[in-house]
Amino acid sequence: MARSLRVALAQLNVTVGDVAGNADLVEAAHERARAADADLVVCSELALLGYPPRDLLSREAAVERQLDALDRVAAATADGPALVVGIADPVSPPGRALANAAAVCRDGEVVARVAKRLLPTYDVFDEDRYFEPGAGAEPVEVAGVDVGASVCEDAWNLPDLWSHPRYDADPLGDLASAGADLLVNVSGSPFHLGKGRFREELMGRHAAEHGRWLAFVNQVGGNDELVFDGGSFVVGPDGGVACRCAAFEEDLRVCDVPVGGGPFEGERDCAPRISDRAEQARRAIALGVRDYVRKSGFEDVVLGLSGGIDSSVAACLAAEALGAEHVLGVAMPARYTSDASTEDARAVADALGIDFQVLPIDDTFGAFLDHLAPPFEGEESTEPMPGTVEENVQARIRGTTLMALANAFDRLVLTPDNKSEAAVGYCTLYGDTVGALAPLGDCRKGLVYDLADRINADVEPPGAASAPIPRRVVERPPSAELRPDQRDEDDLPPYAALDPIVEGYVEEGASARDLVDEGHDPATVERVLRMLHRAEYKRWQVPPIVRLTPQAFGIGWRYPLAARYEALWDVGDERSTG
Known part of the structure; x- marks a missing residue:
């Protein structure tokens, strides 16, 4: 030998x-x-x-x-x-x-x-x-x-x-x-x-x-x-x-x-390589959450559990990382929250065995609207209180509620925001962005759904009713439920169009013209890149993420705030819609 x-x-x-x-x-x-x-x-x-x-x-x-x-x-x-x-x-x-x-x-x-x-x-x-x-x-x-x-x-x-x-x-x-x-x-x-x-x-x-x-x-x-x-x-x-x-x-x-x-000449000793991307992401996020919480000196977390896909996946990964006994999910319904959302939030919590509370915020929301009404009264106002104000007030009430629970019970807040939304600023500062860590912050929306499928696939038999994320959560069109009949696609390009642009521009370094040459709609490319760089100020103020991609929004993304970016979304005069 x-x-x-x-x-x-x-x-x-x-x-x-x-x-x-x-x-x-x-x-x-x-x-x-x-x-x-x-x-x-x-x-x-x-x-x-x-x-x-x-x-x-x-x-x-x-x-x-x-x-x-x-x-x-x-x-x-x-x-x-x-x-x-x-x-x-x-x-x-x-x-x-x-x-x-x-x-x-x-x-x-x-x-x-x-x-x-x-x-x-x-x-x-x-x-x-x-x-x-x-x-x-x-x-x-x-x-x-x-x-x-x-x-x-x-x-x-x-x-x-x-x-x-x-x-x-x-x-x-x-x-x-x-x-x-x-x-x-x-x-x-x-x-x-x-x-x-x-x-x-x-x-x-x-x-x-x-x-x-x-x-x-x-x-x-x-x-x-x-x-x-x-x-x-x-x-x-x-x-x-x-x-x-x-x-x-x-x-x-x-x-x-x-x-x-x-x-x-010896016997090979090889642990299996994990090849499935969703499983890689799942293991990485669970490890990132576990170590961030424990190495920071905490044991317990709290997160808003809305009944949507993002918070459902985040709750599953938090329970996997820390143990169900260390996770508190909180539903905070208001006047635009559907009954289905609260039902689904409870179903997720029950399947995981985590603590769950329902703390309605509509009375607080109404008090805020009354408090803010005077500045919007009078002839100079062309409309009642703008819808964005109402939407952001709801998100910030929820953020304040979660922070109060965190302070009271020595928990860290996890925010369920994903990379697709962070890319285009579809989030409320001091509202749904409140938290110590964003487990899904480097997951494009499509990966969030892949994670949900991967988590549910562990249930025997696959597809059983006992799966932690109900099918209705996966199949329902995503919505922040901050106004009547709201859908994410009312304010954003469809995720099927948004995600590849974010992947190409952020993770692969493609230019606007590269993206158009790959077949993406010029107007959509321009719109997404405008939104992306206008949201820099938000990304400077959000919690750290768990990094999954070669280029994440975090310490490796260093674009300035006070800057002009028009050249970056130029797709050529003959293709631009202005």
């Missing part, structure tokens, strides 16, 4: 700033790996401090504490396997004060610090703000094998994969040229739909190009709007995956990795 190195992939759910707790996780994983006779334990990027730490890196106390923790976990390697763990490493001037590094620990001490060379400054990443890039590194000997360590973005550089490559360096290739028998990449790679398969293809390309086996270890868990799906793996030069950790949960797996480019 070819010589091999027994590598433990330690896929951990760390918490930003919880250095002691993170070190405990690393030590526990190291102890499990020791019991499995591992030679090397690999943890994720910045595992001791948590990723992404953002401006926490500017606090010396936080950095010093994780360096103390590094000494602690390094000491465990005196009579156990070696360890690679991500750290924020102080560096000498000039330049930034820290490097994003992989610390290699062996024989009870830190024997090498490998600084990340390629620092991402796109989308959600802003590492050039904090870190000084590394200048290269040599492999480190572990149990007679030369191991080449790298950090996350150092592997995201194959030029033929990108239309506009960001880097001309190849850190993994340099490690292979320097004699590394095994390549290791410690990572904090955020999730988006379909990314797990792409990572395996990317790392497989590196393994093939350099003729080496590669161990990739990713963080798992939710940190603010980012979800890390784990999915750590070992891949060989032939593209074969010998070991894969589970997605969306902590895991530790041990693999006998061939030295250099030798064939794999």
Whole structure:
């Protein structure tokens, strides 16, 4: 049998700033790996401090504490396997004060610090703000094998994969040229739909190009709007995956990795890859909600349960994430709320086993209308109180009610707004946007329906009456029910037309002319893009979301407020309706 190195992939759910707790996780994983006779334990990027730490890196106390923790976990390697763990490493001037590094620990001490060379400054990443890039590194000997360590973005550089490559360096290739028998990449790679398969293809390309086996270890868990799906793996030069950790949960797996480019001769240990997009989204949202709530120091949530598709799906995912006993749904009917909506809200709550209350708001709404009537009286007024005022007052009463319950009972408010509505501003500031987190904030409307179908599909037999989301909720035309007989499509393009435009423009970077060339109606494209950029001010003020796509509305979407955007929705004079 070819010589091999027994590598433990330690896929951990760390918490930003919880250095002691993170070190405990690393030590526990190291102890499990020791019991499995591992030679090397690999943890994720910045595992001791948590990723992404953002401006926490500017606090010396936080950095010093994780360096103390590094000494602690390094000491465990005196009579156990070696360890690679991500750290924020102080560096000498000039330049930034820290490097994003992989610390290699062996024989009870830190024997090498490998600084990340390629620092991402796109989308959600802003590492050039904090870190000084590394200048290269040599492999480190572990149990007679030369191991080449790298950090996350150092592997995201194959030029033929990108239309506009960001880097001309190849850190993994340099490690292979320097004699590394095994390549290791410690990572904090955020999730988006379909990314797990792409990572395996990317790392497989590196393994093939350099003729080496590669161990990739990713963080798992939710940190603010980012979800890390784990999915750590070992891949060989032939593209074969010998070991894969589970997605969306902590895991530790041990693999006998061939030295250099030798064939794999052991038993493959691969958790199944989740290929269904709705199931990926479901698992990501549940993990994001669970960790956001728990890592923020809370246990319980409350949300408005209207009987519509968005709040129904959000309630199901909250119950899945936290347990039904930690979720309160509140129906707040007013004069335009149909009986069917309240009935369906109760049906969802009963199916999930969550607490449910009905708090009618019509009396409060009427009092508001009376209070606001005087400014709209008189000859100068061309109409009674505008409909948008009445609609927004209802939404804001509901938001105030939910916040009162949250304050009274130590809960966080979840808002069920979706990406399609957020894109075009179809939401009320300080009303339905009130909350601590928007679980569906990166779900276009079509995905919300796919999630409902996926959730209901778990019921045996499929389609049974006991499904948590009633068929009437799925089949009824969506409505905010803020005026008589209201339908979303009274104010918006049909979602079947809106969603592809949002996907193309926001997530794929298509221009208005690109979208028209793809067959979208020019007037609809212009209308959607006008609405989208006019709603920037709303998106600056809404809760964080759970990120699911390559381009979400959140920290990676940085358009200005005080700006003119006419050029962006220009589809050409011959096609524009003005």
